[in-house]
Amino acid sequence: xxxxxxxKSTPTIPVATMERLPRYLMQLYxxxxxxxxxxxxxTLGASLGLKDTQIRKDLSYFGVFGKARYGYNVxxxxxxxxxxxxxxxxxxxxxxxxxxxxxALANYTLxxxxxxxxxxxxxxxxxxxxxxxxxxxxxxxxxxxxLIQVNKIDxxxxxxxxxxxxxxxxxxxDAGVSALYNFTQAELHCxxxxxxxxxxxxxxxxxxxxxxSGKWPRxx
Amino acid sequence: xxxxxxxKSTPTIPVATMERLPRYLMQLYxxxxxxxxxxxxxTLGASLGLKDTQIRKDLSYFGVFGKARYGYNVxxxxxxxxxxxxxxxxxxxxxxxxxxxxxALANYTLxxxxxxxxxxxxxxxxxxxxxxxxxxxxxxxxxxxxLIQVNKIDxxxxxxxxxxxxxxxxxxxDAGVSALYNFTQAELHCxxxxxxxxxxxxxxxxxxxxxxSGKWPRxx
DNA sequence: TAGATTGTTAATCGATTAACAATC
DNA sequence: TAGATTGTTAATCGATTAACAATC
Numbered sequence: 001x002x003x004x005x006x007x008k009s010t011p012t013i014p015v016a017t018m019e020r021l022p023r024y025l026m027q028l029y030x031x032x033x034x035x036x037x038x039x040x041x042x043t044l045g046a047s048l049g050l051k052d053t054q055i056r057k058d059l060s061y062f063g064v065f066g067k068a069r070y071g072y073n074v075x076x077x078x079x080x081x082x083x084x085x086x087x088x089x090x091x092x093x094x095x096x097x098x099x100x101x102x103x104a105l106a107n108y109t110l111x112x113x114x115x116x117x118x119x120x121x122x123x124x125x126x127x128x129x130x131x132x133x134x135x136x137x138x139x140x141x142x143x144x145x146x147l148i149q150v151n152k153i154d155x156x157x158x159x160x161x162x163x164x165x166x167x168x169x170x171x172x173x174d175a176g177v178s179a180l181y182n183f184t185q186a187e188l189h190c191x192x193x194x195x196x197x198x199x200x201x202x203x204x205x206x207x208x209x210x211x212x213s214g215k216w217p218r219x220x
Numbered sequence: 221x222x223x224x225x226x227x228k229s230t231p232t233i234p235v236a237t238m239e240r241l242p243r244y245l246m247q248l249y250x251x252x253x254x255x256x257x258x259x260x261x262x263t264l265g266a267s268l269g270l271k272d273t274q275i276r277k278d279l280s281y282f283g284v285f286g287k288a289r290y291g292y293n294v295x296x297x298x299x300x301x302x303x304x305x306x307x308x309x310x311x312x313x314x315x316x317x318x319x320x321x322x323x324a325l326a327n328y329t330l331x332x333x334x335x336x337x338x339x340x341x342x343x344x345x346x347x348x349x350x351x352x353x354x355x356x357x358x359x360x361x362x363x364x365x366x367l368i369q370v371n372k373i374d375x376x377x378x379x380x381x382x383x384x385x386x387x388x389x390x391x392x393x394d395a396g397v398s399a400l401y402n403f404t405q406a407e408l409h410c411x412x413x414x415x416x417x418x419x420x421x422x423x424x425x426x427x428x429x430x431x432x433s434g435k436w437p438r439x440x
Numbered sequence: 441t442a443g444a445t446t447g448t449t450a451a452t453c454g455a456t457t458a459a460c461a462a463t464c
Numbered sequence: 465t466a467g468a469t470t471g472t473t474a475a476t477c478g479a480t481t482a483a484c485a486a487t488c
Contacts, residue, residue, distance in 0.1 A: 014478070014479065015478090015479095016478085016479060016480090017479090018427070018430060019423075019427065021426075021430070022422070022423040022426035022427060023407075023420075023423065025426065026405065026420070026422065026423075027407070040444090040445065040446090041445080041446080042445085047407060047409070048407060048409065049407075049409040051480075051481065052445090053480075053481050053482075053483095054479095054480065054481075056445090056446065056447060056448085057447085057448085057479095057480080057481085059447090060446095060447055060448070064446090064447075066445080066446055066447080067445085067446070067487085067488060068444070068445045068446040068447090068486075068487045068488045069443080069444050069445055069446080069487080069488050070444095070445080070446090070488075071445070071446085072446095084430070084435070085426055085429055085430040085433070086429045086430050086432060086433020086434075086435060087426075087429055088433075089433070091428075091429055091432065093425075099324070100320045100321070100323045100324035100327070101320065101321065101324045103320045104319070104320035104321045104324070104421075105421070107320070109421050109422055109425065110425070112422040112425065112426065113426070113429075115429060116425060116429075154432060155425065155428050155429075155432070157425075178432070179428045179431060179432050181424050181425060181428060185246065187243075187247070187267060187268060187269075189267070189268065189269040195428065195431045195432075197424040197425075197427055197428050199419060199421060199424055200243075200246070201324075201325070201329050201419060202242070202246065202329055202332040203239075203242040203243065203246075204401050204417040204419055205313075205329065205330070205332065205336060205375065205377075205401060205417075206241075206242035206245065206305055206307075206332065206333070207238070207239065207242060207417055208311075208375050208399045208401060208415065208417050209305055209306045209307055209311055209333075209335060209336075209375075210238065210241070210304070210305040210306050211399060211415045212306060212311065212374060212375070212398070212399050212415075213305070213306020213308075213309070214306075215304070215306060234454070234455065235454090235455095236454085236455060236456090237455090260468090260469065260470090261469080261470080262469085271456075271457065272457095272469090273456075273457050273458075273459095274455095274456065274457075276469090276470065276471060276472085277455095277456080277457085277471085277472080279471090280470095280471055280472070284470090284471075286469080286470055286471080287463085287464060287469085287470070288462075288463045288464045288468070288469045288470040288471090289463080289464050289467080289468050289469055289470080290464075290468095290469080290470090291469070291470085292470095
């Protein structure tokens with residue numbers, strides 16, 4: 001038996017398309033919450049600063065979702081994108097480093113979808129370990145390996161000080177975590193056998209400074 | 221007098237290049253801190269997951285910085301990129317919304333460069349207004365307009381609840397702020413006369429879920 | 441039906457990278 | 465000098481968008 005099943009060959013999805021899908025989904029959640037039944041590509045695009053053709057092309061990679069003169073059914077499209085993004089299973093999450101950012105992640109960020117199950121908070125500070133944060137007990141980094149395995153952690157969000165970031169990340173990978181969300185200043189390209197998503201908050205202010213200085217012309 | 225001065229016409233800088241410069245700068249800060257004298261494009265690229273030609277091409281837009289057989293002088297290149305990014309002047313910063321994320325921004329993020337001067341913390345919570353955070357008094361949102369003007373705010377970092385994000389952002393723009401860093405779930409494309417940098421933390425976990433589900437093949 | 445909006449093709453646009461002469 | 469590394473050209477690659485037949 002081959003890996004087919006689809007008679008059509010699965011298309012290769014552009015990276016840029018995959019990176020826009022979460023934005024589509026979040027807008028669609030808002031529309032659904034407002035009980036909007038359908039949305040067309042022009043309106044959805046405008047709400048995200050994108051062209052209508054961009055939306056249609058992105059969605060077309062995954063099949064046919066819309067109807068001429070109607071647009072896309074919001075409830076149906078939400079389900080479709082959730083499926084594309086893999087939100088049909090659950091993901092066990094650990095937050096490593098329970099400072100301000102780690103606490104924010106535990107309290108708010110994971111609420112985006114019920115597929116994300118917060119299972120574990122880890123820190124080293126005696127002020128934090130044993131205390132409750134976001135309704136969970138903070139555990140100690142020393143027990144990392146066992147805790148990761150017992151809780152079957154799929155994704156770790158790292159919000160530790162930069163100095164220990166690479167070491168902690170490596171320990172997570174060694175314990176079997178294959179997806180990291182990196183909120184530290186460290187670059188984690190060096191790690192093997194792990195997929196890393198980074199959100200280096202500092203870069204944004206530097207880009208704003210550059211924009212305000214207005215020195216170098218940019219395209220568009 | 222025309223706006224020339226350079227005899228060469230100023231090149232148009234690709235957006236992608238401008239977005240990489242902050243990453244280069246942060247890596248160079250680390251090298252400088254370790255007293256590394258020079259760095260070549262291959263090594264710098266490897267530390268960021270980029271090809272050597274990418275680094276050289278990006279830097280070439282701004283003039284000649286390297287020497288064959290030597291690479292780039294770290295101290296010199298730091299100064300050059302700081303200048304390109306506009307870090308030769310100061311930027312007055314306001315943090316609006318002093319929850320976990322706002323507190324993290326005030327305490328850590330702005331430390332990236334001394335060009336950023338934290339001038340103002342704003343919230344509405346009676347638990348926070350009047351208290352000290354990151355060594356500054358938290359002010360009340362009601363006085364926004366006057367506070368923005370008195371403190372000559374250049375950049376506002378918005379970390380308020382999503383429900384009030386658009387309204388607060390609009391008030392900041394009306395008060396004269398022309399650069400926003402948006403940490404809320406709201407899309408702020410609707411705003412006119414303002415440059416917005418967004419860091420929607422939720423998108424990252426959705427991309428990780430998609431990666432782990434492994435359902436759709438991506439290029440590369 | 442008429443016309444609005446889709447899905448898709450093909451053209452355009454922009455970004456990356458291989459190749460290489462110049463240079464230190 | 466020899467050879468390592470630069471800056472730049474030109475080719476490749478990938479992403480966006482205009483155009484339009486199909487369709488509801």
